[in-house]
Amino acid sequence: MQASKFIVCEHCDVVYQRADLARKQTALCVRCGAELYRGPTMQLQTMLALVVTSLVVFVIANVYPLVAMDMHGVENHSTLLGAIGAAWNTGVGSIAVLAALTVFLFPLTQILLLGYLLGSLLILHRKPFGFIDIMHALRLMRPWSMVEVFLIGALVAVVKIAGMAEVHAEPGLYALGVLTFLLTVVNAFDLRLLWDARERLPE
Amino acid sequence: MxxxxxxxxxxxxxxxxxxxxxxxxxxxxxxxxxxxxxxxxRKHDSVRRSWAFLIAAALLYIPANALPIMHTQTLLYNQQNTILGGIRVLWQEGSWDLALIVFIASICVPILKIVALTVLLISSRRQSRWARRGRARLYRLLEFVGQWSMLDIFVVALLVSLVDFHTVAEVHAGPGAVAFGAVVVLTMLASMSFDPRLIWDESPTVSTS
Structure with missing residues (x-):
């Protein structure tokens, strides 16, 4: 039932024959201009290293406060989870849930699952348990992971308060900046490469 | 060709x-x-689901902009801000660059998404041949900018947690924020449900399944 020499444009259904690309080359659909696939971008090993780094930075970004605010000698620190908890406590539960999912739970799950898949394929040379379900979960979570939006949101919040009290950025905010960069690279990763990597393994 | x-x-x-x-x-x-x-x-039930999410988003867009997203309470003043009001405050305080970012993310992006998806849905229903490549590009743009309208929601969540000095200064989230969050999620679901291949389909037989 398979026809793997073909590639079909996801955006307009035109069929092409797959050709090998050089590094940094991208195959575009002639009819609609959408991206079909890319040439070899990154070794899976590099990807694993990036995922592990993301996990470390994710922990730092969540442990340290993002911003501190000083008003008449009283200081308030705000961590990511603290912000989510405060939104929950003030009665806007839906916003708290939205933020918890898109800035905390989805990115963390993405990092952990990708790390598990890559680690098991590359280090243990074993087909990961639950591979198919994890791949579906990764694909569905991708558009809902919004660390980069939250970063800009934090900057806007700092400026808004600046008129009211003294605010300054804390280590968590810098870590969040690094995490945004790392996750952008991780999210650009073509998940189809993992299917190929799994098929290359012997039974 | x-x-x-x-x-x-x-x-x-x-x-x-x-x-x-x-x-x-x-x-x-x-x-x-x-x-x-x-x-x-083709994506299952694409057109119907896309319309449903889109109409819900368009309806909620009204309370999202009319109701305040934030109450600011200090010893000196008591202020309620809508999305547009918040942008005006940023502008008046001199951070025109951030005002512009919030304006694009919270006003332009949701309107663009609602209008563009309506155009895409109607034109592909008519199997129009007009500017197909342009419409395909428009859809890819929608997928790319979708999540950025969440910006204001995150700003409110952070302000609520930061500005919490009992009675001296407090910020609370308003009902507009909940409606706006729903608009963002619904427009994202609407553009995900739309199948861009419908832009190119000529024969009605394909789109039935």
Missing amino acids: TFRTASDMGLLPCEACGLVCRDEASVSAPCCPRCEAPLHR
Whole structure:
């Protein structure tokens, strides 16, 4: 039932024959201009290293406060989870849930699952348990992971308060900046490469 | 230049993992042999679901802008801000660059998404040949900018947690924020439900399944 020499444009259904690309080359659909696939971008090993780094930075970004605010000698620190908890406590539960999912739970799950898949394929040379379900979960979570939006949101919040009290950025905010960069690279990763990597393994 | 589509060639690409399968008419509910996802020629019930999410988003867009998203309470003043009001405050305080970012993310992006998806849905329903490449590009733009309208929601969540000095200064989230969050999620679901292949389909037989 398979026809793997073909590639079909996801955006307009035109069929092409797959050709090998050089590094940094991208195959575009002639009819609609959408991206079909890319040439070899990154070794899976590099990807694993990036995922592990993301996990470390994710922990730092969540442990340290993002911003501190000083008003008449009283200081308030705000961590990511603290912000989510405060939104929950003030009665806007839906916003708290939205933020918890898109800035905390989805990115963390993405990092952990990708790390598990890559680690098991590359280090243990074993087909990961639950591979198919994890791949579906990764694909569905991708558009809902919004660390980069939250970063800009934090900057806007700092400026808004600046008129009211003294605010300054804390280590968590810098870590969040690094995490945004790392996750952008991780999210650009073509998940189809993992299917190929799994098929290359012997039974 | 003529193009051969997967539907013409009897191929069925898997939306989930990209595997190209053969479309066997004998199988009533085909599944991808690699990832077990159900295979559809076009996204299942694409147009109807897209319209439903879009209409819900458009309706909620009204309270999202009319109701305050934030109450600011200090010893000196008590202020309620709508989305547009918040942008005005940023502008007046001199941070025109951030005001511009918030304006684009909270006002332009949601309007763009609602208008553009309406155009895409109507034109593909009519099987219009008008500016197909442009419409395809418009859809890709929608997918790219979708999540950025969440910006204001995150700003409110952070302000609520930071500005919490009992009675001296407090910020609370308003009902507009909840409505706006719903608009963002609904417009994202609407553009995900839309199948861009409908822009190019000519024969009505393909779009039925």
